[in-house]
Amino acid sequence: MRVTIAVDAMGGDHGLSVTVPAVSNFLAATPEAQVVMVGLAAPLETALASVDKTLRPRITVRAASEIVEMNEPPTDALRRKKDSSMRVAINLIKSGEAQACVSAGNTGALMAIGKFVLKTLPGIDRPAIATQLPNARGVSTVLDLGANVNCSSEQLLQFAIMGSALATVIEGHKNPTVGLLNIGEEETKGNELVREAAELLKCSGLNFYGNVEGDDIYMGTTDVVVCDGFVGNVALKTSEGLVQMLYQFLKDEYTRNWRARLAALFSYRVLKSFKSRLDPRRFNGATLVGLRGVVIKSHGSADELAFEYALRKAYQEVAHGMLERIAQHIEAVSAQLPTVAPLDA
Amino acid sequence: MRVTIAVDAMGGDHGLSVTVPAVSNFLAATPEAQVVMVGLAAPLETALASVDKTLRPRITVRAASEIVEMNEPPTDALRRKKDSSMRVAINLIKSGEAQACVSAGNTGALMAIGKFVLKTLPGIDRPAIATQLPNARGVSTVLDLGANVNCSSEQLLQFAIMGSALATVIEGHKNPTVGLLNIGEEETKGNELVREAAELLKCSGLNFYGNVEGDDIYMGTTDVVVCDGFVGNVALKTSEGLVQMLYQFLKDEYTRNWRARLAALFSYRVLKSFKSRLDPRRFNGATLVGLRGVVIKSHGSADELAFEYALRKAYQEVAHGMLERIAQHIEAVSAQLPTVAPLDA
Numbered sequence: 001m002r003v004t005i006a007v008d009a010m011g012g013d014h015g016l017s018v019t020v021p022a023v024s025n026f027l028a029a030t031p032e033a034q035v036v037m038v039g040l041a042a043p044l045e046t047a048l049a050s051v052d053k054t055l056r057p058r059i060t061v062r063a064a065s066e067i068v069e070m071n072e073p074p075t076d077a078l079r080r081k082k083d084s085s086m087r088v089a090i091n092l093i094k095s096g097e098a099q100a101c102v103s104a105g106n107t108g109a110l111m112a113i114g115k116f117v118l119k120t121l122p123g124i125d126r127p128a129i130a131t132q133l134p135n136a137r138g139v140s141t142v143l144d145l146g147a148n149v150n151c152s153s154e155q156l157l158q159f160a161i162m163g164s165a166l167a168t169v170i171e172g173h174k175n176p177t178v179g180l181l182n183i184g185e186e187e188t189k190g191n192e193l194v195r196e197a198a199e200l201l202k203c204s205g206l207n208f209y210g211n212v213e214g215d216d217i218y219m220g221t222t223d224v225v226v227c228d229g230f231v232g233n234v235a236l237k238t239s240e241g242l243v244q245m246l247y248q249f250l251k252d253e254y255t256r257n258w259r260a261r262l263a264a265l266f267s268y269r270v271l272k273s274f275k276s277r278l279d280p281r282r283f284n285g286a287t288l289v290g291l292r293g294v295v296i297k298s299h300g301s302a303d304e305l306a307f308e309y310a311l312r313k314a315y316q317e318v319a320h321g322m323l324e325r326i327a328q329h330i331e332a333v334s335a336q337l338p339t340v341a342p343l344d345a
Numbered sequence: 346m347r348v349t350i351a352v353d354a355m356g357g358d359h360g361l362s363v364t365v366p367a368v369s370n371f372l373a374a375t376p377e378a379q380v381v382m383v384g385l386a387a388p389l390e391t392a393l394a395s396v397d398k399t400l401r402p403r404i405t406v407r408a409a410s411e412i413v414e415m416n417e418p419p420t421d422a423l424r425r426k427k428d429s430s431m432r433v434a435i436n437l438i439k440s441g442e443a444q445a446c447v448s449a450g451n452t453g454a455l456m457a458i459g460k461f462v463l464k465t466l467p468g469i470d471r472p473a474i475a476t477q478l479p480n481a482r483g484v485s486t487v488l489d490l491g492a493n494v495n496c497s498s499e500q501l502l503q504f505a506i507m508g509s510a511l512a513t514v515i516e517g518h519k520n521p522t523v524g525l526l527n528i529g530e531e532e533t534k535g536n537e538l539v540r541e542a543a544e545l546l547k548c549s550g551l552n553f554y555g556n557v558e559g560d561d562i563y564m565g566t567t568d569v570v571v572c573d574g575f576v577g578n579v580a581l582k583t584s585e586g587l588v589q590m591l592y593q594f595l596k597d598e599y600t601r602n603w604r605a606r607l608a609a610l611f612s613y614r615v616l617k618s619f620k621s622r623l624d625p626r627r628f629n630g631a632t633l634v635g636l637r638g639v640v641i642k643s644h645g646s647a648d649e650l651a652f653e654y655a656l657r658k659a660y661q662e663v664a665h666g667m668l669e670r671i672a673q674h675i676e677a678v679s680a681q682l683p684t685v686a687p688l689d690a
Contacts, residue, residue, distance in 0.1 A: 136590050146528050149536040183491050183578040191494040191575060214579045215586025230536060231579050233528040234559045234572070238580045239587050241560025245481050246591060246623070253619045254612075263612040270605050274598045278591070 002032055003318045005100045005311060006092040009039035009047075010067045010085040012104025012300045012307075016047040019104070022307035026315075027055045029308075033315055036060045036098055038089040040067070064088040068109045070300055077109035078116055086110060090117045093293035100294035100314040102285075104302050110295065111147060111288055118291045121323065123330035125152075127290030128159050128229070129297070130166055132283055133239070135220030141167045141176075142217060142225045145286065146233035153196035156180070156226055160206055161333060162289045163224035165325040169317055171223065179212030179222035181231060187211070193228070205336045206329070243278065285310030287317065289326075294318050347377055348663045350445045350656060351437040354384035354392075355412045355430040357449025357645045357652070361392040364449070367652035371660075372400045374653075378660055381405045381443055383434040385412070409433040413454045415645060422454035423461055431455060435462045438638035445639035445659040447630075449647050455640065456492060456633055463636045466668065468675035470497075472635030473504050473574070474642070475511055477628055478584070480565030486512045486521075487562060487570045490631065491578035498541035501525070501571055505551055506678055507634045508569035510670040514662055516568065524557030524567035526576060532556070538573070546571075550681045551674070588623065630655030632662065634671075639663050 009019045016039065023035050037044060041063040048059065064085040068077040081087060086105050092098040094117050103110050111127065120127055130143035141163050148155060160178045167176035180198055182190040187198065189211060201208040209222045214235060217225050227235070250271075254264035264271070276282075280299070284306035288295040294317045298310035354364045361384065368380050382389060386408040393404065409430040413422040426432060431450050437443040439462050448455050456472065465472055475488035486508050493500060505523045512521035525543055527535040532543060534556060546553040554567045559580060562570050572580070595616075599609035609616070621627075625644070629651035633640040639662045643655035 134590075136593055149528065181579060183494065183575055183582075214582030214584070215589065217583055218586035218590040227579070230528055231576055234526060234576050234580050235583045237528075237559030238562055238583055239559070241558075241563035242584050242587055243591070244560065245479075245563040246588070248481055249622050250619055253615045253622075256615075256618075260615050263608075263615050266611040267599075267608040270598045270601075270608050273601075274595055277594050277598075 001319045002034070003100070003315050004034045004036060004098045005102060005314050006036045006038060006089040006098035007311070008086045008089045008101065008103035008105055009037040009044055010105075012298065012302055013070070014303070016043060018302060018304055018307050020047040020051065022304045022311060023059065024051045024055055025304065026308045026311040027058050028052070030312070030315055032319070034058045034060070036062050036089075036092055038062045038064050038085045038092070040064065040085070062088060062092065068106050070106050072106055072109060074106065074108035074112040077106060078112045087113050087117070090114055090293070090295065093295075094118060099318040100296065102296045102298060102310050102314050104298035104300050104307060104310070107297055110297055114288050114291045114293075114295045118293045118295070120290050121292055121326055121330070123334065124158050124162070124290040124326070125155055127288050128162060129286050130163060130289045131286040132170065133217060134278060134283065135218050137220035139171060140217050140220060140225050141170070141223060142227070142232060142236070143289065144227065144229040144232050145236050146229045147288070148229040151193065151228040153193055153200055156193070156197035156228065157200045157204060157333070158290070159226045160201055160204065160208070160224065161329040162326055163226055164206055165322055165329055166287060166289060166317075167223040168325055169320040169322045170313065173223050175207045176223035177207050177209045178224045178226060179209045179216055181214070181225055181227035181235070182211035183213065185211050185213065197226075200337060203337055204333045206333065281306035282309060285313035287313070292323070294322060346664045347379070348445070348660050349379045349381060349443045350447060350659050351381045351383060351434040351443035352656070353431045353434045353446065353448035353450055354382040354389055355450075357643060357647055358415070359648070361388060363647060363649055363652050365392040365396065367649045367656060368404065369396045369400055370649065371653045371656040372403050373397070375657070375660055377664070379403045379405070381407050381434075381437055383407045383409050383430045383437070385409065385430070407433060407437065413451050415451050417451055417454060419451065419453035419457040422451060423457045432458050432462070435459055435638070435640065438640075439463060444663040445641065447641045447643060447655050447659050449643035449645050449652060449655070452642055455642055459633050459636045459638075459640045463638045463640070465635050466637055466671055466675070468679065469503050469507070469635040469671070470500055472633050473507060474631050475508060475634045476631040477515065478562060479623060479628065480563050482565035484516060485562050485565060485570050486515070486568060487572070487577060487581070488634065489572065489574040489577050490581050491574045492633070493574040496538065496573040498538055498545055501538070501542035501573065502545045502549060502678070503635070504571045505546055505549065505553070505569065506674040507671055508571055509551055510667055510674055511632060511634060511662075512568045513670055514665040514667045515658065518568050520552045521568035522552050522554045523569045523571060524554045524561055526559070526570055526572035526580070527556035528558065530556050530558065545682060548682055549678045551678065626651035627654060630658035632658070637668070639667060
């Protein structure tokens with residue numbers, strides 16, 4: 001399937017030095033894809049000179065005169081920078097010139113511009129941030145990771161719908177299982193929000209497993225894990241901190257003395273393989289799901305490989321019809337639950 | 346300092362086969378301590394026959410005719426089992442015969458009985474569950490871990506007070522830093538609850554660092570990390586699941602083929618030392634903090650060593666005056682903040 005992806009060429013900590021080679025590698029690996037690179041005209045053209053001649057025809061350039069800074073308040077980016085590379089890239093979805101947008105820029109600005117320009121899908125109150133995390137059996141799709149700090153039970157249901165669509169599109173699960181993140185498996189556990197959400201999920205027609213706990217994310221108990229953005233963000237950041245600490249502890253132990261250093265030499269392949277299974281670059285690309293378009297946020301510090309993974313995710317979501325799948329789920333769920341607004345509402 | 350600890354000898358998955366040897370080892374290492382073992386008279390006396398004769402005089406036996414089951418509803422345990430080993434052990438604090446109680450039994454029941462029998466400290470609305478987690482620099486004291494799913498900002502302030510007292514008593518920090526778990530460092534981040542709590546903490550006279558994120562727990566950014574019980578429980582369980590997954594991945598890699606198995610042999614000491622740094626037994630013992638007495642919950646599956654750590658924690662909290670320190674903090678904070686009830690309220 002022909003897919004055109006708009007790329008915010010200037011976004012992230014490294015800008016063009018990462019986005020251009022990543023796009024180049026992505027196009028080489030994905031013959032059906034085309035890219036519109038959006039950025040400051042002169043440096044962008046210069047950077048594109050390095051791209052292989054066979055790939056260059058599949059890259060279009062769209063000029064933008066401004067750049068959203070990484071720490072700029074989202075409202076400023078939205079109101080004052082109407083010609084930013086991020087904004088112009090998202091506009092390309094709106095105009096139909098692209099089906100997806102990938103940016104390594106400011107998350108808050110990307111969400112604000114995405115909501116303003118694209119609006120949310122019918123039946124979705126607010127978009128969420130979703131990503132895949134590795135687990136003992138494959139990956140879990142987890143959302144929301146920080147877009148919504150105060151959620152209603154209906155929103156958690158919408159997250160479940162969107163998460164199910166993502167797990168199907170990205171992981172190929174036909175009828176993905178959905179877990180509701182709670183502090184115990186029993187139905188009486190948790191706060192009112194999750195208890196109400198559990199009631200909705202039970203009647204939703206989705207493949208609802210029930211409550212799951214934090215450890216279930218990494219045990220792979222369910223394909224999708226749903227939670228509010230505060231809890232999801234804490235779970236994600238806590239995980240990042242813990243992995244960093246464990247790596248440091250492993251490094252400490254493997255450099256403690258000459259015996260340990262020798263053991264490290266013998267373990268070189270093993271440790272490399274271990275680290276590669278957890279390589280955050282392979283999981284790069286959070287989906288701003290719920291917008292009328294595929295918008296992928298790459299980590300700001302992404303390197304070539306990481307940014308390429310974000311591009312691949314955008315491609316998959318378009319090629320496998322993520323938006324259509326969400327619409328189908330909304331329709332099916334609203335038929336079950338009168339509280340959910342039908343598609344044409 | 347002479348410290349008497351009441352031990353629920355029957356609690357946990359292993360009961361007497363763990364509690365008796367753990368008490369024995371604890372007494373051998375802690376000459377100032379005495380223990381009251383509470384349990385079914387006959388099996389308890391039989392189990393105590395194995396204890397070294399020099400230690401036996403420091404163990405008193407108190408009979409109890411019932412046992413709280415691990416999955417029994419807390420209200421049932423509270424109302425119907427007035428002669429359970431757990432209840433009798435907590436009664437010993439109330440009567441002044443012990444200064445602390447340690448149980449590996451049902452957490453909910455321990456909390457319910459603790460609140461009913463001992464009541465909360467002046468100025469504390471509801472007790473919290475606190476524990477220490479390893480970080481890159483030492484340990485973090487984190488609370489609440491699941492006792493309170495709906496918290497007010499005043500309660501988060503109380504958690505900060507109690508966490509500070511614990512960090513002083515257990516880790517020797519004179520003026521521990523307190524972080525408020527949030528989804529960003531900026532003051533504008535998070536929900537209303539944490540923003541209000543931040544305002545209270547700023548004026549509290551505690552050593553408030555500001556907002557921290559999930560990764561700060563393991564970076565050791567602050568000595569104490571405060572959050573509501575839902576978020577804290579998810580962070581803790583997520584961490585447990587992630588560590589299990591990483592161990593499994595390491596094991597997978599080190600058993601993949603004969604080269605990897607050889608590397609594992611060479612790495613035996615290194616991996617052993619790595620695992621011991623994270624050994625959950627060394628961190629066993631959650632404090633049910635905020636009660637008028639030191640109550641420590643050991644993990645249900647604790648072995649001898651783990652249960653001994655829980656006993657040590659109880660000893661430290663009594664010996665270093667945890668309850669008095671909380672009272673001092675409450676007094677100091679209520680002098681700063683009129684919203685906090687003074688000690689004699």
